[in-house]
Amino acid sequence: MVNLEDLKKEAKRILEEGKIKYIIGYERSPNGMMSMPAFIKNPEDAERLTWDPSCVYNLTRFLVDEKRRKAKEKKPDTRPVAIVVKGCDSRAVVVLLQEKFINREDVYILGVSCEGAGVVDEKKLTEKLKGKKADKIEFSEKDHFLITSDGEKIKIPAQEILAERCLECRANFPVIYDEVLGEKVERRPEDPFKSIERIESLSKEERWAFWKEQLDKCIRCYACRSVCPMCYCDECVVDTISFAVAADTTAEEKAQKIKWIERSPDSSENFVYHLVRAIHLAGRCIDCGECERACPLDIPVRLLNKKLEKEAKELFDYEVGFDPEKPSLASSFKDDDPEDFIR
Amino acid sequence: MKRTGVFVCHCGINIAGTVDVKKVAKELSRHPGVAHAEEYVYMCSDPGQNLITEAIKEKKLDNVVVACCSPTLHETTFRNTSKEAGLNEFQCEIANIREQCSWVHKDMEKATRKAIKITKSAVERVRRNESLEPISIPVTRRALVIGGGIAGIQSALDLANSGYEVVLVERSPSIGGHMIQLSETFPTLDCSQCILTPKMVEVSKHPKIKLLTYSEVQEISGYVGNFKVKILKKPTYVDPDKCTLCDECTKVCPVVVSNEFDIGLTGRRAIYIPFPQAIPATYTLDIKSCPGLLPIACGKCADVCEPEAIDYDMKPDIIEEDIGAIIVATGYDLYDKGLMAEYGYGKYLDVLDGLQFERLCSASGPTQGKIIRPSDHKEPKEVVFIQCVGSRDPELHCAYCSKICCMYTAKHAMLYKHHVPDGQAYIFYIDIRSGGKGYEEFVQRAVEEDGVLYLRGKVSKIFEDKGKIKVWGVDTLTGKDIEIDADMVVLATAMRPSQGAGELAKKLKIAMDKDGFLSEAHPKLRPVESVTPGMFLAGAAQAPKDIPEAVAQASGAAAKAVAILSQERLFHAPTVAQVNLNLCTGCGMCVEVCPYVSLSLKDGKVEVNEVLCEGCGTCSATCLRAAIQVKNLTPLQVHEMIDASLGGR
Ligand SMILES: Cc1cc2nc3c(=O)[nH]c(=O)nc-3n(C[C@H](O)[C@H](O)[C@H](O)COP(=O)(O)OP(=O)(O)OC[C@H]3O[C@@H](n4cnc5c(N)ncnc54)[C@H](O)[C@@H]3O)c2cc1C
Ligand code: SF4
Ligand code: SF4
Ligand code: SF4
Ligand code: SF4
Numbered sequence: 006m007v008n009l010e011d012l013k014k015e016a017k018r019i020l021e022e023g024k025i026k027y028i029i030g031y032e033r034s035p036n037g038m039m040s041m042p043a044f045i046k047n048p049e050d051a052e053r054l055t056w057d058p059s060c061v062y063n064l065t066r067f068l069v070d071e072k073r074r075k076a077k078e079k080k081p082d083t084r085p086v087a088i089v090v091k092g093c094d095s096r097a098v099v100v101l102l103q104e105k106f107i108n109r110e111d112v113y114i115l116g117v118s119c120e121g122a123g124v125v126d127e128k129k130l131t132e133k134l135k136g137k138k139a140d141k142i143e144f145s146e147k148d149h150f151l152i153t154s155d156g157e158k159i160k161i162p163a164q165e166i167l168a169e170r171c172l173e174c175r176a177n178f179p180v181i182y183d184e185v186l187g188e189k190v191e192r193r194p195e196d197p198f199k200s201i202e203r204i205e206s207l208s209k210e211e212r213w214a215f216w217k218e219q220l221d222k223c224i225r226c227y228a229c230r231s232v233c234p235m236c237y238c239d240e241c242v243v244d245t246i247s248f249a250v251a252a253d254t255t256a257e258e259k260a261q262k263i264k265w266i267e268r269s270p271d272s273s274e275n276f277v278y279h280l281v282r283a284i285h286l287a288g289r290c291i292d293c294g295e296c297e298r299a300c301p302l303d304i305p306v307r308l309l310n311k312k313l314e315k316e317a318k319e320l321f322d323y324e325v326g327f328d329p330e331k332p333s334l335a336s337s338f339k340d341d342d343p344e345d346f347i348r
Numbered sequence: 349m350k351r352t353g354v355f356v357c358h359c360g361i362n363i364a365g366t367v368d369v370k371k372v373a374k375e376l377s378r379h380p381g382v383a384h385a386e387e388y389v390y391m392c393s394d395p396g397q398n399l400i401t402e403a404i405k406e407k408k409l410d411n412v413v414v415a416c417c418s419p420t421l422h423e424t425t426f427r428n429t430s431k432e433a434g435l436n437e438f439q440c441e442i443a444n445i446r447e448q449c450s451w452v453h454k455d456m457e458k459a460t461r462k463a464i465k466i467t468k469s470a471v472e473r474v475r476r477n478e479s480l481e482p483i484s485i486p487v488t489r490r491a492l493v494i495g496g497g498i499a500g501i502q503s504a505l506d507l508a509n510s511g512y513e514v515v516l517v518e519r520s521p522s523i524g525g526h527m528i529q530l531s532e533t534f535p536t537l538d539c540s541q542c543i544l545t546p547k548m549v550e551v552s553k554h555p556k557i558k559l560l561t562y563s564e565v566q567e568i569s570g571y572v573g574n575f576k577v578k579i580l581k582k583p584t585y586v587d588p589d590k591c592t593l594c595d596e597c598t599k600v601c602p603v604v605v606s607n608e609f610d611i612g613l614t615g616r617r618a619i620y621i622p623f624p625q626a627i628p629a630t631y632t633l634d635i636k637s638c639p640g641l642l643p644i645a646c647g648k649c650a651d652v653c654e655p656e657a658i659d660y661d662m663k664p665d666i667i668e669e670d671i672g673a674i675i676v677a678t679g680y681d682l683y684d685k686g687l688m689a690e691y692g693y694g695k696y697l698d699v700l701d702g703l704q705f706e707r708l709c710s711a712s713g714p715t716q717g718k719i720i721r722p723s724d725h726k727e728p729k730e731v732v733f734i735q736c737v738g739s740r741d742p743e744l745h746c747a748y749c750s751k752i753c754c755m756y757t758a759k760h761a762m763l764y765k766h767h768v769p770d771g772q773a774y775i776f777y778i779d780i781r782s783g784g785k786g787y788e789e790f791v792q793r794a795v796e797e798d799g800v801l802y803l804r805g806k807v808s809k810i811f812e813d814k815g816k817i818k819v820w821g822v823d824t825l826t827g828k829d830i831e832i833d834a835d836m837v838v839l840a841t842a843m844r845p846s847q848g849a850g851e852l853a854k855k856l857k858i859a860m861d862k863d864g865f866l867s868e869a870h871p872k873l874r875p876v877e878s879v880t881p882g883m884f885l886a887g888a889a890q891a892p893k894d895i896p897e898a899v900a901q902a903s904g905a906a907a908k909a910v911a912i913l914s915q916e917r918l919f920h921a922p923t924v925a926q927v928n929l930n931l932c933t934g935c936g937m938c939v940e941v942c943p944y945v946s947l948s949l950k951d952g953k954v955e956v957n958e959v960l961c962e963g964c965g966t967c968s969a970t971c972l973r974a975a976i977q978v979k980n981l982t983p984l985q986v987h988e989m990i991d992a993s994l995g996g997r
Contacts, residue, residue: 104935105952238973240931249930261928263974263987285972335970336940 006144007056007117007187012089015115015184016051019087025113026082029067030089031060038139039127042067056089056117056186058150059142061124061168063293064088065097065234068107087113091124092176096291096326097234099181103329104289106237116179118187121147122163123171130166134159147190170294170307173197180327198315201308217272220279222302225270229296229306230282235289243281279309287313288334291326351383352471353409355400357391357416359446364389366450368460372415375464379471383407392422397429404433411439411474415467417446436479438923438980443470469989476988477980480922485959487573488672489913492517494565494852497525498895499887499902500677501547506906507675508556512913515669516551517579518561519848522626523548525679526888527895529609531709531717534759534894535790541625541712548627560667561628568674568855571960572882573918575671583662585641586619588630590657593621597631597649597658605637611704613722614714619649619658623712633658673882673909676856676866677902678849680888683738683842687745691737691839692810697723698817699810699837702756709763719767721836724815728771728835731764732819733757734807735777738842746842748863751892753840754781758794760838765798773800774832776807776821784894803830810837843892857945858883866890876905884908923979924961925968929953931975938967938976 012030019025032043032053039059044067045051068088075081090098095116101107122144130139130152137154145151145160152159164172171177175197178189196202204212227244230236240262241247248262266277290310297307317323323334331337354376358364369387377385384407388396391414403409412435414426419442427437445463453459489512493504496518504516516523527533528548530540551557560581567578601617609622618637621630639645641660650658682701685693692699698721700708707713708720721728735757738745754777761773780802782788794800807821816833823830845864853860858878859867866885869877876884884905887898912918925946934952946960947967954976967976974983 104933104937105949106933106935238931238933240973242972242974258928261982261984263983265987332940333935333937336937338941 006120006147009054009056011186012056012115012117013051013054015186016045016054016087017048019113020045020048020051024084025087026084028054028087028089028115029064030054030087030115031056031062031064038130038142054089057142058122058125058144058163059139060089060091061127061298063091063094063097063232063234063295065090065094065101066232066295068098068101068112069234069237072107072111085111085113087115089115089117090179090182091117091119092178092180093170093174093291093293095179095181096176097293099326099329100235100289100291100333101237102181103326103331103333109329114179114182114184116182116185118179118185118189119171119174119177120144120188120190121177121192122150123167123174123177125150125166126168133161133166168294169200170292173199173292173311175324176326181329198311201311201315204308204312216276219304220275221272222304223270223275223279224302225268225275225278226301228299228301229304232295232299233286233290234293234295235286235291236282243278279306283309283313286310288317288323288325290314349381350410350475351408352381352475353400353403353407353412354379354382354385354467354471355391355396355403355412355414355416356385356387356445356467357396357414358387358389359417359450360389363416363446363450363463366453366456366459367445367463368456369463371460372445372463372467376467376471379468381475382471383409391416392425397425400426400429401433404430404435409435411435411441411477413441413443413467413470413474415443415445415463415470418442418444418448438477438480439474441470441474441477443467465993465995469992472988472992473981473985476982476985480979482919483922483924483958484917484919485571485573487912487915487918488575488670489513490515490669490671491673491675491909491913492565492575492577492669492671493675493677495519495525495677495679495846495887495889496523496551496559496561497677497679497887497898498527498544498547499679499889499898500525500675501544501551502899502902503675503677503886503906503909504551504557505547505554506903507909507913508554510906510910511556512910513556513558515558515560515577515579515671517563517565518559519564520622521562521584521632522622522628523551523559523561524623524627526703528623528625529611529703529710530706531711531713532759532763534755535784535786537759537762539711541710545625548625552627552629559628562632563667565852565855566666572880573672573912573915574959575674575882577669577671577674579667579669581665581667583635583664584630585633585635585659585662586631587657587659588628590655591630592655592657593629593631594654595621596652596654600648600652602646602648603637603639605634610707610714611701613704613707631657673884673912674856675884675886675902675905675909676852676858676878676889677886677905678846678852678866678889680843680892681846683745683844685841688738688839688841690810691734691807691837692812692817693839693841696810696812696817696837697721698728698835699839701839701841702753702760705760705838709760709767717767719764726835727768729768730772730832730834731761731774731836731838732807732817732832732834733761733773733775733838733840735775735840736842737839739840740778746844746863748842748892749781750840750843751781752843752894755784755787755790755894757838757840758782758791758800761800762794762798765800773798774834775800775802776819777802777804778806779804784896805830843888845889849889856880856883857943858885876901876908882912920959921963922958923963923981924958925956925963925965925976925978927954927956928975928977931973932971933973933975935972937970937972941966941970 028045030043031040034041139152139154141153143151148163150161173194245264266274356369356373373385373387384403390396423442427440430440431437443466449463491507491514493500493516504514507514533540563581566580570576597619598617601619603618604615606612607614607616619633711717739750782791803823805822805824809820819832821830858880861867868875869879886902886905932953939947944960944962946957963978965978
């Protein structure tokens with residue numbers, strides 16, 4: 006099991022050495038069950054760091070923000086940023102490297118192993134505690150969580166409150182790191198695509214009805230895109246508001262920024278938004294589930310990406326985020342592709 | 349607003365039979381910005397083109413849409429017309445209302461509606477076209493021919509005789525290819541070596557031909573007119589200028605290996621000359637069979653070589669050449685015998701393949717043209733020839749027909765009868781394909797004059813029994829089982845692309861078909877061109893073929909290469925990719941997908957090599973951020989086209 010003290014010690018050490026700009030990690034939230042992102046600059050603050058099953062966030066999105074910030078600075082601090090990543094999150098780092106969005110020397114990766122467990126699903130936990138608040142969520146043995154609620158300690162089998170994606174996870178150990186804490190535990194999900202089975206079993210009409218109902222709820226707040234580490238485009242093709250028009254943008258350039266969809270959140274526009282986003286994430290989404298978690302309307306956006314992940318696996322034997330040297334799905338090409346129109 | 353002219357072609361009834369062309373013209377004349385619209389029976393005809401020229405001048409048109417056939421056919425015609433009338437040629441676009449409309453629909457009303465939409469979207473597109481000038485590039489006026497079989501030899505000679513320098517690269521120690529192994533050739537039965545060796549000598553003597561044997565293309569870069577080629581010349585360890593062909597070295601060489609020229613029927617030494625008329629006329633030390641030069645393990649050959657032609661220190665050489673056009677003539681190999689175990693090939697000495705039989709018949713062969721059994725050197729009295737071995741067998745072997753086996757099997761049976769008049773030749777066949785000048789007559793002659801027995805059917809089993817090779821089969825015409833106690837069996841095995849052709853094709857970036865033969869750009873209209881500009885195909889590398897066809901294609905490929913080499917400069921379409929640097933994140937996905945290798949990353953952004961870019965648009969389709977787009981087919985233009993076809997305008 007990851008020893009939190011080791012993590013703090015390591016964090017303190019690298020900050021003291023001065024080779025790291027700051028650490029992106031997790032800390033306990035003063036109000037709420039789940040841990041929250043922490044940005045640690047001073048060695049003495051390393052104490053604040055935490056690692057427990059409530060560390061659900063994928064912090065790699067902050068690497069995107071860091072890159073943006075740095076680009077604007079006149080004299081940027083070029084030291085690497087350290088980041089705490091779970092197995093799934095580490096795959097996001099791999100994709101960012103693969104797409105050359107970040108350089109390997111710009112990150113110091115502190116991997117943590119999820120071992121036999123993973124992170125909790127806040128809703129499942131709340132349900133389990135019948136509305137009570139958990140004060141503390143800890144790993145216990147290899148496949149249980151230890152919850153402290155109202156001074157009472159309860160042991161819950163991990164399977165019962167794990168986040169959906171953790172049940173289907175194929176990377177419970179970081180795939181890339183500079184330092185790693187915890188054991189590498191072999192754990193294969195029974196069915197990595199179980200969550201989409203139900204929808205796949207529906208008829209075309211039923212599926213349409215399902216998605217229409219779900220996507221009609223979407224208010225296009227773009228939270229799903231904003232948390233996504235892969236949605237790092239400066240201008241999102243399906244969001245006209247993101248189009249940068251500056252004083253020196255020519256009329257021709259302006260005309261080239263095409264409004265493929267309207268801002269209005271109605272069925273047809275919402276479908277286009279979500280389908281474009283899903284296609285843009287095919288072969289890039291590492292299933293951290295952040296989009297779904299961030300959605301204020303509980304739309305199961307993750308399922309769209311999961312379906313494409315399955316297609317990529319079945320059609321092209323492609324798995325995202327394991328090898329930064331490999332070309333990404335949309336740009337890989339095999340001479341022996343079974344489809345001869347491609348060859 | 350820009351003034352657009354629309355010209356709708358009837359294409360006789362090809363379009364007008366399904367599309368109401370008058371209505372298309374009328375509708376378009378009402379479309380905003382269209383200053384002129386008319387229809388005519390054949391726009392591509394002289395009067396048709398004149399209509400366009402006049403309208404451009406009189407109506408002061410800014411751009412033109414011709415609604416007609418596919419742009420692959422007449423885009424150039426109408427762009428030239430527009431240019432002659434004073435427009436930039438890229439102010440002309442084609443609306444394809446034939447292949448994409450009239451030919452694929454029946455309902456006139458619906459087809460007309462669709463034709464109107466297609467034409468309107470072309471109008472919207474052309475309105476935003478940039479005026480562009482072709483990109484001009486210089487030409488290196490030298491050619492590279494890869495493969496020195498009859499096809500490569502013919503191409504090289506044609507090019508050299510047209511006055512261009514040629515580099516001919518052959519991977520084995522001599523040129524000649526498979527033709528030099530053949531005995532007599534159908535349908536005229538002239539001696540193969542006698543007609544080939546004069547051409548080989550001409551190659552070796554030609555001042556314009558640089559012959560690189562025992563060499564292979566290692567690397568290639570650049571583009572049409574300007575290729576850079578790296579060629580690896582393997583060491584032969586013999587200086588051809590000093591070698592006097594005294595043959596002393598082979599007498600002392602202690603190593604004997606199977607002789608590839610006789611397909612294993614004889615042996616050769618580690619130092620050898622492939623055959624007496626080899627070009628270049630010199631010996632080669634085969635380092636794979638020699639017990640070693642580092643340190644020298646034997647050294648006998650150098651000891652006896654009086655002119656001191658043998659140089660154990662010879663090193664591989666990398667030769668770099670600037671080339672304008674390339675012809676690939678890498679030929680074929682016979683189907684791997686290991687895969688033909690069912691016919692006992694490789695197991696029984698007297699089961700031969702076609703090329704081995706050629707060597708047996710050849711006056712210069714191991715038996716001086718006497719047909720005898722390899723096992724006991726006796727004259728075979730009953731010989732069974734089996735056609736389609738490995739060909740036309742989609743389940744287990746090759747699906748295609750190797751095309752030449754019917755003819756050479758008839759030839760083999762005939763030659764056998766000429767050598768052994770009292771023998772009997774049987775041929776198992778599926779059917780006889782003898783299309784070609786004098787070919788059918790040739791097969792008839794085999795049956796009528798030489799009494800060859802054709803048995804229609806497949807062989808089920810071949811096995812050795814008491815010195816005979818038993819062949820069991822069925823005659824499908826009579827339904828009877830057949831058993832022949834043969835003395836020899838000759839298999840007409842399938843022709844395959846030559847070994848290593850796949851890797852070469854990858855280096856050259858030319859496509860292969862499903863069987864590994866090199867793909868022509870168009871099966872009918874561009875049979876000697878590859879899809880890559882400046883690279884041409886000749887001979888059996890492209891598909892199984894016989895000598896006359898290989899030679900014809902070789903001359904065709906040479907003519908195509910001359911069409912490039914004779915130019916001062918080449919022009920490249922300027923409709924190439926361009927990058928919006930603000931949007932490019934440098935992910936490199938487009939770099940990876942570009943089939944023409946025209947993109948690269950520089951300082952975190954992508955850069956286009958305009959000369960290499962073919963404007964295929966693969967990059968645009970891949971970029972998530974719409975950061976790369978092809979000129980005159982920008983996302984905005986596509987958007988406007990979609991809008992127009994959805995009835996937006
Ligand atoms: C048994 C038999 C009998 C035949 N009889 C007749 C006949 O009677 N009449 C007739 O018209 N046709 C006949 N043919 C067909 C004839 O052999 C071919 O049509 C002809 O040889 C094709 O010539 P080519 O130059 O395309 O290929 P090849 O003769 O195969 O020559 C290809 C050359 O390229 C070289 N090469 C290959 N790869 C590379 C590389 N990567 N780099 C450099 N060099 C390379 C090879 O070493 C070879 O020298 C017969 C064929 C067979 C099998
Ligand atoms: S799916 Fe949810 S998070 Fe995404 S835009 Fe719609 S409402 Fe916002
Ligand atoms: S949806 Fe596509 S364009 Fe938009 S931010 Fe995500 S990846 Fe970029
Ligand atoms: S795919 Fe787009 S963003 Fe990526 S390098 Fe190419 S142009 Fe730039
Ligand atoms: S248009 Fe085609 S050839 Fe040109 S850069 Fe893009 S992918 Fe390459």
